[in-house]
Amino acid sequence: VSxxxxxxxxxxxxxxxxxxxxxxGHMWWFGGGIDLTPHxxxxxxxxxxxxxxxxxxxxxxxxxxTDFKKWADDYFFIKHRNETRGIGGIxxxxxxxxxxxxxxxxxxxxxxxxxxxxxxxxxxxxKNRDKPFTDENRQWQLLRRGRYAEFNLVYDRxxxxxxxxxxxxxxxxxxxxxxxxx
Numbered sequence: 001v002s003x004x005x006x007x008x009x010x011x012x013x014x015x016x017x018x019x020x021x022x023x024x025g026h027m028w029w030f031g032g033g034i035d036l037t038p039h040x041x042x043x044x045x046x047x048x049x050x051x052x053x054x055x056x057x058x059x060x061x062x063x064x065x066t067d068f069k070k071w072a073d074d075y076f077f078i079k080h081r082n083e084t085r086g087i088g089g090i091x092x093x094x095x096x097x098x099x100x101x102x103x104x105x106x107x108x109x110x111x112x113x114x115x116x117x118x119x120x121x122x123x124x125x126x127k128n129r130d131k132p133f134t135d136e137n138r139q140w141q142l143l144r145r146g147r148y149a150e151f152n153l154v155y156d157r158x159x160x161x162x163x164x165x166x167x168x169x170x171x172x173x174x175x176x177x178x179x180x181x182x
Contacts, residue, residue, distance in 0.1 A: 001114060005121075006148075006177040010141035011128040013038035013045070014086065014148060015121050016175065018158075019114045021107075028103070030110045031093035034117065035072055036124075037086030037148055039141040045124055046087045053090055056116045060109040061101075068092045078151050085151045145177035152176060 002018040019032035036049050050069070057064035068090035076085040090113070095106045152159050152175055162172035 002175070003117065004175040006145060007125075007129075009129055009131075010039050010133045010137040011131045012125055013128075014145070014177070015117075015124075017114065017117050019110045021110075028096060029093070030095040030106045032110055032113060033068065033072060033089060033091035034113060034120065035076055035086055035089030035091070036120075037144070039144045040137075041087060042128075045127070048123065049087065049089070049120060052116065052120050056112050057090065057109075059112065060105070064092075064109070065090065076151065078147060078155070080154070081147065081150070083147070085148060139181070142179055142181040145180035146182045149176050149180050 001020075004014070004016045006014050014037040015034070016037070017032070017034040019030070021030055022028065034053065036046075038045065053069075054065040057068065069088060071093075072088045072091035073084070075091050076088060077083075078085060095101070095110070097103050097106070156175075159172055159175070161167075163169070
């Protein structure tokens with residue numbers, strides 16, 4: 001399951017969430033994450049987002065949030081710009097039956113991440129959707145969307161994998177914003 005929302009309103013942040021399960025022969029693993037890319041950073045919104053993510057992670061393992069937040073911070077970094085794509089979130093991959101975790105343990109955590117989507121995002125929409133904005137705000141939003149597109153086209157492993165394995169291009173590029181500028 002992959003969800004990416006590029007809202008029309010400059011004060012409503014971009015959100016990305018995916019959860020996945022792979023199985024190849026005798027191997028299986030879960031991956032996914034959720035991250036937020038505001039066009040304008042609101043410290044209260046960032047704190048709300050990360051506090052909620054930490055609660056979800058801590059329910060399953062006390063090291064998940066710290067480990068997966070670092071993974072997200074490292075992953076969602078635009079090296080050629082020396083900047084982050086957004087305020088981060090969590091990112092994880094290849095979670096399997098190891099380190100005392102069963103398949104059910106991993107699956108329950110991944111389900112909880114997916115089920116946290118609405119609780120994380122709806123309050124941010126409600127809080128920000130009616131704020132007035134200017135053309136200057138809209139232009140900044142389009143510039144930040146450009147950074148999002150740069151990351152996805154240059155660094156995102158899922159985008160690269162899909163394009164290099166002849167996947168359906170429209171599905172692969174669905175994560176890109178409908179409008180952007182540089």
